[in-house]
Amino acid sequence: MKQKDSFKDTTGRLAARFGLSQADITPPIGIYSRNWGAAAFDQAKAIHQPLMMHCLYIASFDQPPAIIVTADLGWWKNAADEKTLRFALLEHFDLDESQLIFALSHTHAGPSICSSDAGQPGGQLIVPYLKFLTQQAISCIETARSTLFKGSLIWNYGVCDLASDRDLKVDAQYLIGYNPLKTADTTLLVGRLHDSAENLKAVICNYACHPTSFAHENDLISPDFVGEMRNTVESVLAVPCLFLQGASGDLAPRRQYVKDPTIVEANGKQLGYAVLATLAQEQHSHKNWGFREALISGAPLACWEFQEQPVSTDFRQTVLSVEVPYKNLPSPEAILKEYESCTDRVLKDRLWRKYNTCKSIGNKKEAIIPVWIWKMGDAVLVAQANEAYSCYQMEVRAQFPDHTIVFINIANGYVGYLAPRELYDKDIYAVWQSPYASGSLEILIEQTNLGIQTLLTDETRLD
Template sequence: MLCAADAHLPGGELIPGYLEALAAAGVAAGREALDGAVPGLIEWTTGTCTLAADRELDVDGRALVGYNPAATADDTVTIGRLSVDGAVRGTLVNYACHPTTLAWQSREVSPDYVGAMREIVEAATGSPCLFVQGASGELAPREQYTGDVEVADRHGRSLGHAVLAALDALPVPGAELTLEGVVESGAPLAIWAGHAASGGEGAGGSVSSVDLPLRDLPTLDELAEEWKDIDPRSREERLGRARNLRDGYIDGPTVQHPVWAWRLGDAVIVGHPGEAYSRLQTTLRARFPETPIVVMNLTNGPGFVYLPTRDAFDRGAYQAWQTPLAPGALELLEEHAVSLVSALLAG
């Protein structure tokens, strides 16, 4: 499984050596993890962080991509604490927010806010921190499109401290609170104490696909004609994105959109390659309120396409005219994901 953070940074063709080293490091890390695998425990909790904001702003009848102060955003942080014999071995952080703090002014190779978040969490826990991007199709920081890395670091610290606040509210690793009895005092006092946690015994996984409709797509030549009056660099960027979205994914009137789902003890993880709006994760968590749900955009591939709401299509949002998918695709993905989670929980 590969899950991109979606930092939107161009220039990969300028640093082939770095990308090759990155791929080699990923393979080495995977082998090290497999070779060193031991039984452990994953305990789940949730927190909140206000870093993410709605980025669908209408100004003078034009749909812009930027902070909309009139809208609300999903602020849920889902956190998994991994431990072995009471010692923390890692932290998984699932949060939905585009890492688009840094933009065209930046010349750095940067993980955006994710980097400072990892530093905060790893310093406190003494173990690695893994970030997976949630359903963030319409979510991004309020303050973005800057070249100032301090802004990205500030954003990361806000998320990192939110993660630590949620972790510090948990009992010690490997323990869960159990009601032991009542102590009679000026009031009857309920006594809760930590006892060994099981983490759940469920395990399973599936790989499937959901049939999603395509809108009536213009050809690349038609797009080039439509965008002929914008500056050449922006036109080439748009055409390149349109070409990349189609390659290896579109072959017929509909597409087979892949979806991965795993059950890990009490929790379920759902991943897909698209950029779904946050409604995907809020729908799943509302449908399964007792189950920790991790939702991952930009997982594996192909199919790095937006899945906007119908409202986004109606208002002509960037995500709606950029995606090859038709209105209703998000709802179909939601239905499919709900069925996968239900099947995994049923055993």
């Protein structure tokens, strides 16, 4: 049982020097942008809202700096494309791998970022666009680094019920869509960045929900609900709003797979208003809401108040290497042969994705999943490349109730889904799409918990 002096809100704080920047990364009209097997077209015809890139540069007072770059993009089909971009940034800024997180929002209405799609309609624009992304990322980081200010990053939990469970069983078939029979993780985590004078400089929205409002009928380039979320927050606060996609493998909006932009924007407004609601309670960088005393009234009352709270400057980064098993996968050559003989447009699209995944894996039997863990004062950031189910963030957060935990899916790469063991005997997309064998998510959860515990208790860097 907690002692009364430990009763306080779970609020993560970090004091450091921070830099911010943003850039427009909207691709040219005509670039290959077919993200849905059921789509009848290959190229977007117009722009719904611009795609954006943001950079948060964090310079510790006594440790190496670290950088988060966010981008309104979907996912990496080709591992080499992701590594080319990220390693170019590491080399340009002379960074260790642990110091950089390049996170995608996972919009399903963006351009292809796969160089292997060069032969598709509009595919000739992909490689130049990838080079453009690298240039924009370098420019963003340089700008953020040049605008450093002393400040505090404060995290608070909120709630938003935009996300719903999306594994729906209809008769004997599992579909991906709103499942009203299961409760979803609706946890929202909001970061507010202040300068030393307590002026708000930026807001960070960390939320788990697939940006699949737009779907196969949509012919617009769009950040999906993330764009309107940002518009809603920024129009009120007049500061940049960054988005970090959480562990959303099983989560998506109730209203999705639409062509109507107003429905997409309504989803974004819902999340944006939830961010603003979470920010409505004033927070102080050096104060926390803590238990003061018991007071006998008509009833025995627990009285709380703002109390001085030292802001931690402890900022360290590490990368775990978590080994999990692959399934028995077919060879890339066999998949390519099947792809070349296939005449069904939808099945051909599935095979092409499967080919790119297996090509990057080769003949390996075990996978190494890198997990970035940053101790950010009283908060902990966890980032990895796959589409983990929400139980990942729920179980880890439950293991560390006294620490704010930031979760990021699709960071520094992409391979596939990480679904719970109990789903592996069911015909669910997230299971048959993934190259990972049953039990992989459970291994990842266990190793993440151990990695966080080590970082919290060991003042030295993990190897």
